[in-house]
Amino acid sequence: xxxxxxxxxxxxxxxxxxxxxxxxxxxxxxxxxxxxxxxxxxxxxxxxxxxxxxxxxxxxxxxxxxxxxxxxxxxxxxxxxxxxxxxxxxxxxxxxxxxxxxxxxxxxxxxxxxxxxxxxxxxxxxxxxxxxxxxxxxxxxxxxxxxxxxxxxxxxxxxxxxxxxxxxxxxxxxxxxxxxxxxxxxxxxxxxxxxxxxxxxxxxxxxxxxxxxxxxxxxxxxxxxxxxxxxxxxxxxxxxxx
Ligand code: ADP
Ligand code: MG
Numbered sequence: 576x577x578x579x580x581x582x583x584x585x586x587x588x589x590x591x592x593x594x595x596x597x598x599x600x601x602x603x604x605x606x607x608x609x610x611x612x613x614x615x616x617x618x619x620x621x622x623x624x625x626x627x628x629x630x631x632x633x634x635x636x637x638x639x640x641x642x643x644x645x646x647x648x649x650x651x652x653x654x655x656x657x658x659x660x661x662x663x664x665x666x667x668x669x670x671x672x673x674x675x676x677x678x679x680x681x682x683x684x685x686x687x688x689x690x691x692x693x694x695x696x697x698x699x700x701x702x703x704x705x706x707x708x709x710x711x712x713x714x715x716x717x718x719x720x721x722x723x724x725x726x727x728x729x730x731x732x733x734x735x736x737x738x739x740x741x742x743x744x745x746x747x748x749x750x751x752x753x754x755x756x757x758x759x760x761x762x763x764x765x766x767x768x769x770x771x772x773x774x775x776x777x778x779x780x781x782x783x784x785x786x787x788x789x790x791x792x793x794x795x796x797x798x799x800x801x802x803x804x805x806x807x808x809x810x811x812x813x814x815x816x817x
Contacts, residue, residue: 595752599638599761603631634759641763644700655798656698658689658730659723665702666721669710677716678709678736684723689730690798697771704764705734705791711757712738712789725797729777732793740785749781 610624666680673680709719713736722733741749741756748754750769755762765779772779777795 592752596638596642599753600635603634606631634761638761638763641761641767644697644767653692653694655690656693656695658691658693658698658732658795659684661693661695661698662702662721662723662732665699665706668699669703669706672707673710673719676710676713678713679716679718680706680721681718682721682723684721685725687725689723689725691730691775691795692798693775693795694771698775701768701771701793702732702734704768705793708764708791709734709736709738709789712736712740714739728797730795730797732795733790734793735788735790737788740787740789741781741783742785743783746781746783750779 607628610621610628614620614624662682662684666682670680706719706721713719717737720733720735722731722735724731724733745754745756750765751762752766753762754765769779772793772795775795777793780792780794781789782792783789
C-alpha cells in the first residue's frame with residue numbers, strides 16, 4: 576500500500592513535470608508559428624522577426640537540453656574523485672564566462688584530500704549551474720568565493736556571491752521546476768542540481784539576503800561515509816535544506 580502511494584506520488588511529480596515542459600515549450604512554439612505564418616502571408620523575411628524566432632528556438636533548445644540531463648541517469652557511473660580537482664576543472668571551464676561578466680572566482684580550499692564517490696560529469700553540472708547563478712546574480716560583476724572544507728564525515732562546498740540575493744519567500748521554492756526570477760531563465764538548473772546532489776546522498780542549502788548576496792552550500796558524504804548518507808541527512812536536517 577505504501578509502495579503504491581509512493582508510486583502514485585512519483586507519477587504525479589513526473590506528470591506535473593511533463594505538463595510544465597509541454598507548457599514551456601508550447602509558448603515559444605506558438606510565437607514561432609505566428610511569425611512564420613506572418614512571413615508566409617506577407618511573402619517577406621523580416622529581420623526582427625527572424626531574430627525573435629532564433630531566440631525562441633534557443634529557448635526550446637535550452638529547456639530540452641536541461642531535461643536531457645535528467646533523462647540520462649541510467650548511464651551514471653560512480654568513481655572516486657577529488658572534489659578539489661573537479662572544482663578546479665569547472666572553474667577553468669567557466670573562467671572566460673566569469674571574465675565577461677566581471678566576476679572573479681576566489682578560492683579557499685582545504686589542504687586535505689577531498690575524495691568522494693561521484694558521477695563526475697553530473698557533479699560538474701551542479702557546480703556549473705550554481706556558479707552560473709552566482710555570475711548572473713551580479714550584473715556589474717563582483718567576487719565569488721568558493722570554499723571547500725572537510726571533516727571526518729562530509730565535504731562542504733560553499734559558493735557565495737555578493738549579488739542581488741533572493742527574496743525570503745522564494746527560497747523554499749527554488750529547485751521546483753520552472754521557478755525563476757529571471758526574464759529568460761528556465762528555472763531548471765537548481766532542480767537538476769538538487770536531484771544530482773540527492774543521488775549523491777548530499778544536500779543543498781541556500782542562504783540569501785536581498786541586495787547583499789547568496790551562499791549556496793553543498794554537502795557531500797566523504798568516501799569513508801559512503802553508505803551513510805541517511806545518517807548525514809538526519810544529523811544536518813533543518814528547515815531550508817533540500
Ligand atoms: P534559472 O537560473 O534558469 O532562473 P535556476 O533553477 O538556476 O534557474 O535558479 C532559479 C532561480 O533561483 C533564479 O532564477 C534566481 O531567481 C534564483 N537564484 C538562484 N541562485 C541565485 C543566486 N546566486 N543569486 C540570486 N538568485 C539566485
Ligand atoms: Mg540557473
